[in-house]
Amino acid sequence: MTDTPEKVDYSSTLYLPQTDFPMRAGLPQKEPETVARWQKMELYKKLRASAAGRDKFVLHDGPPYANGNIHIGHALNKILKDVITRSFQMRGRDANYVPGWDCHGLPIEWKIEEKYREKGRNKDEVPVNEFRRECREFAQHWIGVQTEEFKRLGIEGDFERPYTTMNFHAEARIAGELLKIAKSGQLYRGSKPIMWSVVERTALAEAEVEYQDYESDTIWVKFPVVEGGDDLRGNSVVIWTTTPWTIPGNRAIAFSSRYAYGLYEVTAAENAFGPQPGEKLVFAKRLADECAAKAKVTLALVRDLEPSELAGVTCAHPLKGLGGGYGFKVPLLDGDHVTDDAGTGFVHTAPGHGREDFDAWMAEARSLEARGISSQIPFTVDDAGFYTADAPGFGPDREGGPARVIDDKGKKGDANDAVIKALIAAGNLFARGRLKHTYPHSWRSKKPVIFRNTPQWFVYMDKALGDGTTLRSRALDAIDDTRFVPAASQNRLRAMIESRPDWVLSRQRAWGVPIAIFADDKGEILVDEAVNARILEAFEQEGADAWFAQGAKERFLGNDHDHARWHQVMDILDVWFDSGSTHTFTLEDRPDLKWPADVYLEGSDQHRGWFHSSLLESAATRGRAPYDAVITHGFTMDEKGEKMSKSKGNVVSPQDVMKESGADILRLWVMTTDYWEDQRLGKTIIQTNIDAYRKLRNTIRWMLGTLAHDTGEEIAASDMAELERLMLHRLAELDALVREGYDAFDFKRITRALIDFSNVELSAFYFDVRKDALYCDAPSSPKRRAALCTIRKIFECLVTWLAPMLPFTMEEAWLSRKPDAVSVHLEQFPAVPAGWRNDALEEKWEKIRQVRSVVTGALEIERREKRIGASLEAAPVVHVADPALLAALEGQDFAEICITSAISVVPGEGPADAFRLPEVAKVAVEPKLAEGRKCARSWRITTDVGTDPDYPDVSARDAAALRELGFRRAA
Template identity: 85%
Template sequence: MTDTAEKIDYSKTLYLPETEFPMRAGLPQKEPEMVARWQSMGLYKQLRASAAGREKFVLHDGPPYANGNIHIGHALNKILKDVITRSFQMRGYDSNYVPGWDCHGLPIEWKIEEKYREKGKNKDEVPVNEFRQECREFAAGWIKVQSEEFKRLGIEGDFDNPYTTMNFHSEARIAGELLKIAKSGQLYRGSKPIMWSVVERTALAEAEVEYQDYESDMIWVKFPVVEGPEAFAGAFVVIWTTTPWTIPGNRAIAFSSRYGYGLYEVTAAENDFGPQPGEKLIFARRLAEECAAKAKVTLNLVREIEGTELGAILCAHPLASLGYDFKVPLLDGDHVTDDAGTGFVHTAPSHGREDFDAWMANARALDARGISTKIPFTVDDAGFYTADAPGFGPESEGGAARVIDDKGKKGDANDRVIKALIAAGNLFARGRLKHTYPHSWRSKKPVIFRNTPQWFVYMDKVLADGTTLRSRALKAIDDTRFVPAAGQNRLRAMIESRPDWVLSRQRAWGVPICVFVDEKGEILQDEAVNARILEAFEKEGADAWFTEGAKERFLGNGHDHEKWTQVRDILDVWFDSGSTHSFTLEDRPDLKWPADVYLEGSDQHRGWFHSSLLESAATRGRAPYDAVITHGFTMDEKGEKMSKSKGNVVSPQEVMKDAGADILRLWVMTTDYWDDQRLGKAILQTNIDAYRKLRNTVRWMLGTLAHDKGEEIAYADMPQLEKLMLHRLSQLDQLVRESYDAFDFKRITRALIDFSNVELSAFYFDIRKDALYCDAPSSLRRRAALAAIRKIFDCLVTWLSPMLPFTMEEAWLSRNPAAVSVHLEQFPVIPAEWRNDALEAKWEKVREVRKVVTGALEIERKDKRIGSSLEAAPVVHIADAELLAALEGQDFEEICITSGISIVSGEGPADAFRLPEVAGVSVEPKLAEGVKCARSWRITTDVGTDPAYPDVSARDAAALRELGVLPA
C-alpha cells in the first residue's frame, strides 16, 4: 500500500449509512413512552383539528363489556378498528374513532351480588338505587382499566369522551328509543316460551346463550287414543323427548302428513315396565323398528296409515290420572321429521318456540272443537313446578319438584315424571342421550324454555307504512355491504326465522322498560308523561325510575294512579347496545348517522349487528350502518379454543410485555382475520422475524437519507432503475388504497413486506449501494437514487403507519425531527407519470437475465472460487432477441453487482450455467481483470490512472477530488 493510501481513511470518504434509529426495536420500553407523548401533545385533538371540514368517515365502535381485563379477542377487534380509522384519516377523511362501553346487565350485577353474598348480605334487602350505584362504580372502574389497555395497543380515539350505555344522556336516549317503539304500536306484553336462566333468574336472548355438551334423560311415552277412527281404538300414539319434565306441559302431539305411519301390534316383549304383547302402537313406519329395539319388543305391522288420517285422533294425556283430564289433539306440523324419534313430536306450548307456534297456528280450529287453548305456566322462575303441574306442584306429596336448582344442577323433576309415567303404564322406554344443549354464556349452566309474561317487539305486525319490522330489516340487509359477503346470508337467515324480539329482563341493573300499563296490558300513550320521564333520566339517569314516588311523579295529576301499573322489568342489554347509534352517531356533531362501518366478531350476527339492525329498523326504517365487517375467533397454534385449563391462552398484555404492541398488530395484519385465526409462540416468532427485516429496511433508508439534501430530480432525468422504483410505488399506491377500502390488510402487508425484502433490500438497494456510497456528490445517479429512496421512505412509512403506529412514528421523527407526528400526515400523492408499464415489462426481462447471472455466481461463491460478486466478470450469452434488446444501454455489471460483464449474442458453450426457467441465457463465470480499488473494492483496470490517487479507480479518484479529499 502506498504512502498516500496510508494517510487517507477511505471509510470516512464514503456516504455510509448514519442513523440513531436502532436495529433492536425495544418496543416494550419505547411504546409506553410514545403513548405518553401522544397523550401529552394531545394527538387526538390535533387529528380532529387537522381534519376539520373534510368528509366524515365513521366506524362505530361496538361496545365491549366493562367487567374485566382485555383478552386477545379485544386486541384483535380494536386493532382492526384502529387500522381502519387511521387509514381513512390519512386518505383525506375526518375519521374519528369514539370508543364505547356496554355497562348494564347481568355480569356486573352478578359480581356485586357475589360481593354481597361474601358479606352475608341479601341484594333484595338493599335499596335498589344503592345497589345500582355499586354496579355503576364497578363498570366505571373497568372502563378506566380497559381504556389504558386499549391505548397501550396503540389505539387512538376519544378516550377522554367515550360513550357509555350508563351515561345519563345515554340512558335517556335508550328510554326514548323504547318509547318510540311503544308509540308506534310495536311493543306488547305477551306470554311465550323463552329461554330462562334459573341460576340468574332472568330471561335470556339467543345472543346470551352458548351450546355445550349435556347428558339428558330421554323417554318414549304412550298417549292413549280416546277418539278417532275405529281402527285406532285402544291404540297408543308414541312420542319421544329429551325433556321429561315438560310432559306436564303437554297439550298436543304433532305429526306430518308428508310421512307414512303404521299401526303395530306388540307380539313379544322383554321389559319390566314397557309395552306388553297385544298392545297396539302408532309410529312413523321408517322409525318403528328402531323404537321397538329401545323397548325390547317385537312389532307386527297391522296396517299402514296415511298421515292425513291422523288429524282426527284425540288422545288422553299419559298422566290423566293425576289431574291432566283434557284431550290431546294431533296437529299437522311442518317441523316434524322422520329421521329420529317416533315420527310424532310431543308438543308443550309452554316450553318450546315451535311447540308454541304450532299451538297458536291451530288455536282457532281447536277452540271450534271445544279444546281449551290456554297455555299453562307449569314452571316458575326458580325452576319449581307450579299448581299448573298437578302431581308435581307445591300441593303434591313431597312438595314441588324442581327442574334445575340454583347451582344449575338437575333437579328431581325428570325422575318424578318418569316414575309417574311408569305408574300410569304409559312409559314405552327410557335412556340417556349426550347432545348439545343451550347454556347461559355467563353462568355456564343449562337454561330451560318456560312460558312467562315478557315484553316483546312484533316482528310481523303491519306498521303504518305497510311494512313490518321483519320486512324492513330484510331490506336493510339487502342494502348493506358485508365483508366477507357470507355474513349477509347469515344475518338474513337469522332475521327470516327469528321470533318476536324479547326485550324484558327481571333484573335491577339497566334501563327500565319505562312504561305504564293497565290491567288489560294496554300501554299508556301520553307525550307529557314520556317527556317527564326522559327529562328526569337526562338529569338523574335511569335511577329516577326506581326512586320513591316515581310513579306519581311521572303520571302527574292527569291519570288515575290506581289504574296504571309501573313496569319494573329492565331492558335487555342488547337493546342498550342496539340503541348506541342514536346517542353516539346522531347526537355527537363530530360523528354522523348512519355509520360507514360496524366491525365485530362473527358471533355478533346474532348480537350487536342484529340488535342494532332491529332497533334502527323499528325506529328509522333502515340499518344504522352502510357496511358490516366480521372477524373470526383466535385459536391456539393447533387450532384449538384457548382456555386457562389447557394453558394455551395468549394474553395481549404478555405479548406487549415481551415483544411489543406492534408485533401483535403485525400478527393481526398478516392473518385472514375474516376466518378464525391462530396464535402462539411460533406464530409470534414468525411475525417478529418479519418485523425485524422490515425494520432493517427502514433503518437502512434512514441511514442513507442522512446524506440527503432534499434535492428534487426531474422525472425525465431519472435513470431507468429509479423510474422502475417509482413505477412500483405507483402500483403499490393503487394496491394500498384499494385494499384499505376493501379492508384487506393482509394483501397490503404481504405486498409491502415483499417489496421491502425482495425489491428493495435484495434488488434496488443492493444495486445502488455502490453509487450511493462511492459516487461523487454531483453524480446524477447518486442524487436520483437519494430522491427515489426519499419517496420510497415517505410512501412506505405512511402506508404502514396505520398498521405499525409506534415503529413508523419512530422512523418518521428520526427522519423529520421537527415534525409533530406521522399520524398527522396524508398518504403521498403519486404523480400519474410514474406509472410506466412498458418499463416494467422491459425490466422483467432484465431481471430474468440477472437471475441467471446471480445463480452462476452463487455456485462460484459456494465452491470458493470467488469471495464476492465483485471478483467476477462473467460472460453472458443471450440467444433470445427480446432479452438481448432489453439489456441495450443498461449498466449490466452494476445491475449484477460485478466488476465487469460481457454480453454475447448466441447460445453459449454447452458447459455454461443455465436455468431451465430462463430459456436462451447461459453464463460463463470469469474472474475480473485488474486491481481492487481500495475505496469501492471493485476490481477494475483503471486503478491508479489518476497518479494523485494511485490505489483507487478513476471514478473514485474523481469523487475524492470533488469531496476535497486531497492526496498527501
C-alpha cells in the same frame, strides 16, 4: 522496483448510512413513551383540528363489556378498528373514532351479588338504587382499566369523551327509543316460551345463549287414543322427547301429513315395565323398527294409516288422573316442523316450553276452542325451576314439595325422575334412554337454560306498520342495502332475521335501563307525551335510577291518570337493546360524528348480537340500518386451531405479548392474518412476525441512514435512469394497491405487498444495486442524486402507508427523518403521480431480472466453492440466445445490476458446461474472475485503478469523486 501506494482510510469520503434509528427496536420500552408523548401533545385533538371541514368517515365502536381486563379478542377487534380509522384519516377524511362501553347487565350484577354473598348480605334487602350505584362504580373502574390497555395497543380515539350505556344522557335516549317503539304499537306484553336461566333468574335472548354438549334423559311415551279412528281407540300414539320434565305441560301431539304412518302390534317384549304383547301402537313407518329396538320389543305392522285418519284423533294425557289433573284431551295437529329422521314421527307438544310447540298450538287455537279444547297455556314451571300448581302431582301438592327441573347451581333437579316414575306407574312409558346432544346454555353462567312460558315484553316482527312494511321486512330490506365484508356474512344475518321470533326485551334484573312504561292488567300501554317527557327529563338529569326512586310512579303519572289502573313496569331492558341503541346517542347526538355510520366491525358472533340488535332497533324507529357496511372478524385460536382456555393453558394475552415483544408485533400479526376467518396465535406465530418486523425495520433503518446525506433535491422522473423510474412505477402500482386494500379492508394484501416490496425489490435488489453509486459516487453524480430522490419518495410512501398498521414504529421512523415534524399520523398518504406508471418498463426489467437471476445463481456456486469471496471479484460472461432478453440488456450497466466488477453479454447459447437455470431459458453464464486491481475505496476490481496519479490506489471514478470532495492524500 514499483512503489506500492500506502494504505489510506477512505471511509470518511464514503456516503455510508448514518442514523440514530436503532436496529433493535426495544418496543416494550419505547411504545409506552410514545403513548405518553401522544397524550401530552394531545394528538387526538390535533387530528381533529387537522381534519376540520373534511368529509366524515365514521366507524361506530361496538361496545366491549366493562367487567375485566382485555383479552386477545379485544386486541384483534380494536387494532382492526384503529387501522381503519387511521387509514381513512390519512386519505383525506375526518375519521373520528369514539370508543364506547356496554355497562349494564347480568355479569356486572353478578359480581356485586358475589361481593354481597361474601359479606353475608342479601341483595333483596339492599335498596335497589344503592345496588345500582355499586354496579355503576364497578363498571366505571373497568372502563378506566380498559382505556389504558387500549391506549397501550396504540389505539387513538376520544378516550376523554367515550360513550357509555350508563351515561345519564344515554340512559334517557335508550328509554326514549323504547317509548318510540311503544308509541308505534310495536311493543306488546305476551306469554311465550322463552329461554330462561334458572341460575340467573332472568329471560335470555338468543344472543345470550351458546350451545354446549349435554346429556339428557330421553323417553318414549304412550298417549292412549280416546277419539277418532275406530280401530285406533284404545291403542296409543308414541312420542319421543329429550325433556321428560315438559310432559306435564303437554297439550297436543304434532304429526306430518308428508310421512307414512302405521298401526303396529307388539308381538314380543323383553321388559316387564314396558309395552307388552298385544298392545297396538302408532309410529312413522320409517322409525318403527328403531323405536322397537329401544324398547326391546318386536313389532308387526297391522295396517297403514292415512294422514286424514290422524287429523281426527284425540288422545288422553299419559298422566291422566295424577293429582286429580290431566283430564283434558290431547289433539293431534299437523305440523311442518315434524321430521322423520329421529324419534317416532310424532312430536310431543308443550306450548309453554318450546317455540315451535307454541306456534303450532296458537295456529290451531280457534279451531281447538271450537272442538271444546281449551287453548290456555299453563305455567308449569316457575322462575326458580320448580313445578307450579299447573303441574298436578309434581308441584306444591307433591309430598316433600315441588319437583325441580334445574337447581340454583345449574345442575339437574329431580323433575325428570319424578315424571318418568309417574309414567311407569301409569303404564305409559314405552322406553327410556340417555342422549348426548347440543343444548342451549347461558353464555354467562355456562349453565343449561330451560324454555318456559312467562309474561314478557316483546317487539312484533311481523305486525303491519302502516307503510306496507313490518319490522322483519324493513330489516331484510336493510340487509340488502348493506355492504358486507366478507360478502358471505350477509347470508348469515339474513337467515337469522328471516327465522327469528318476536324480540323479547324484558329482563328480570336490577342493573340496566328499565322498560319505562306504564301498563294495565290487560297489557295495554299508556301512551302520553306528557308522561314520557317527564320520564325522559328525569333520566337525563338523574339517570335511570329515577325510575326506581320512591314516589316515581306518582311523579311520572301526575294527576292525569288513574294510579290504581296503571302499573309501573319494573323489568329492565335486554342489554342488546342498550347496545343496539348506541347509534342514537353517539352517531346522532355528537356533532363530530354522523348517522348512519360508514362501518360497524365486530366478531362473527355479533350477527346474532350487536349487528342484529342495532339493525332491529334502527329499523323499528328509523326504517333502515344504522350502518352502510358490516365487517366481520373471526375468533383467535391457539396454534393448533383449538379454542383458547385457561384450563388448557393455551391462552395468549395481549398484555404478555406487548410486555415481551411490543404492540406493533401484535398489530403486525393482526395485519397478516385472514381476520375474516378464525385465526391462530402462539409463540411460533409471534416469532414469525418478529422476524418479518426486523427485516422491515432494517429496510427503513437503511433508508434513514442513506437519507442522512439527502439534500432534498427534487429530480423529475424523466431525468432519472431506468432503474429509478422502475421504482417510481412500483410506487404508483403500490399506491393503487394500498388504497384499494384499505378501501376493501383487506389488510393482509397490503402488508404482504409492502413486506415483499421491502424485502425483495428494495433490500435484495434496488438498494443492493445502488449502494455503490450511493456510497461512492461524487456529490454531483446524477445517478446518486436521482437515487437519493427516489429513496426519499419510497421512504415517505412506505412509512405513511404503514403508519395505520404500525403506528409506533412509523412514528419513530418519521421523527427520526424529520425531527421537527409533529407526528406521522398528521400526514396524508403522498400523492403519487399517475405518470409514474410505466408497464412497458416493468416488463423490460422483468426480463433483465430474469437474466440477473442466472448470474446470481452462478456466482452463488462460486462463493460456495470459495473460488470468489464476493461478487465484485467476478466478471462473468453471460450468453443470451433469446432476442427479447438480449434487447432488454442493451444499453444497461449490467455489471452494476449484477454487482460485479465487470460483465460481458454475448449472443448465443454458450458452452455446454455453463451455468443455467431451468426457469430462465436460453441464458448461460460462465463465471470469470475480474481483471485489474481492487479499488481501495469502492472495492471494485478494475483496470483503471492507479490511472490518476493523485489517487494511485483507486479507480478513475473514485478518484474523480475524491477530487470533487476535496480529499487530499497525506503528503
